Amino acid sequence: MPVSVGPYGQTQPSCFDRVKMGFMMGFAVGMAAGAMFGTFSCLRIGMRGRELMGGVGKTMMQSGGTFGTFMAIGMGIRC
Numbered sequence: 001m002p003v004s005v006g007p008y009g010q011t012q013p014s015c016f017d018r019v020k021m022g023f024m025m026g027f028a029v030g031m032a033a034g035a036m037f038g039t040f041s042c043l044r045i046g047m048r049g050r051e052l053m054g055g056v057g058k059t060m061m062q063s064g065g066t067f068g069t070f071m072a073i074g075m076g077i078r079c
Contacts, residue, residue, distance in 0.1 A: 015076070015079035018075045018076075018078070018079055019072050019075050019076045019079070020072075021075065022068075022071040022072045022074060022075030022076075023068045023069070023071060023072035023075075024068070025068075025071055026064075026067045026068035026069070026070060026071025026072065027064040027065065027067065027068035027071075028064070029067055029071075030060075030063040030064035030065070030066060030067030030068055031060045031061075031063070031064040033063055033067070034056075034059045034060035034061070034062065034063030034064055035056065035059075035060050037059065037063070038055060038056040038057075038058070038059025038060055038063075039052075039056050041055075041059070042055040042056055042059075
């Protein structure tokens with residue numbers, strides 16, 4: 001399939017670039033959601049200090065990775 005060229009010579013991003021962009025956007029949104037939910041849940045069970053930071057960081061990475069994966073799959077389906 002030929003790549004379409006825009007009016008200023010730019011080309012459309014490849015399918016891999018779109019999947020990569022979807023993962024990055026999903027990872028960022030998942031990290032933000034993980035920060036909110038992780039902070040609330042860790043404070044609720046009484047974590048403080050270093051334990052709190054570790055729990056929040058773990059939750060952020062887990063939710064970022066999960067949401068990023070689903071966004072990448074969604075972008076791959078759209079290609």
